[in-house]
Amino acid sequence: MTIKTRRHPIEATEGTHKYYLVPLANSDLKAKVDIADYHRVATAFxxxxxFNTKAVRVPHYRKGSLRAARLIMNxxxxxRVHIKNGDALDLRSANLELRPFVRRKLPPQAA
Known part of the structure; x- marks a missing residue:
């Protein structure tokens, strides 16, 4: 399937691992994404x-924008999806991990 875009991803290599540098539409930043993950998310969405509110997001016409890391890890x-090295632009699957969502308890407020 052909992906129509004006900003084409750039293929990069780190060691023997190939990935894409995906140009972000609202900045000069680029996200690192595994090639297979990019094609799966870009064709579906x-x-x-x-790049918005400290995360890479993928616009969706009905749901607003969705975090790319959640779309990659499903x-x-x-x-929740945790980014191991803390770099929100590094969305390669080796840098993403699933963690149980734990709701934090707020301390009681003084009346």
Whole structure:
């Protein structure tokens, strides 16, 4: 399937691992994404990715924008995606992991 975009991803290599540097539509930044993950997300949604509120997001016409890391990992209910090295632009699957979502308890407030 052909992906229509004005900003084409750039193939890069780190050691023997190949990935894409995906230009983000609203900045000069580029996200690192595994080639297979990029094609799966870009064909299902849109190739026009953006950087917004400290995360790479993929616009969706009905749901607003979705975090690219969640689309790549597809976590089950009750899990969140954690970026191991803390770099929100590094969305390669080796850098992403699933963690259980734990709701933090707020300390009681004084009346």
């Amino acid at each position: 849109t190739p026009q990715w953006i 976590p089950p209910e009750g899990y």
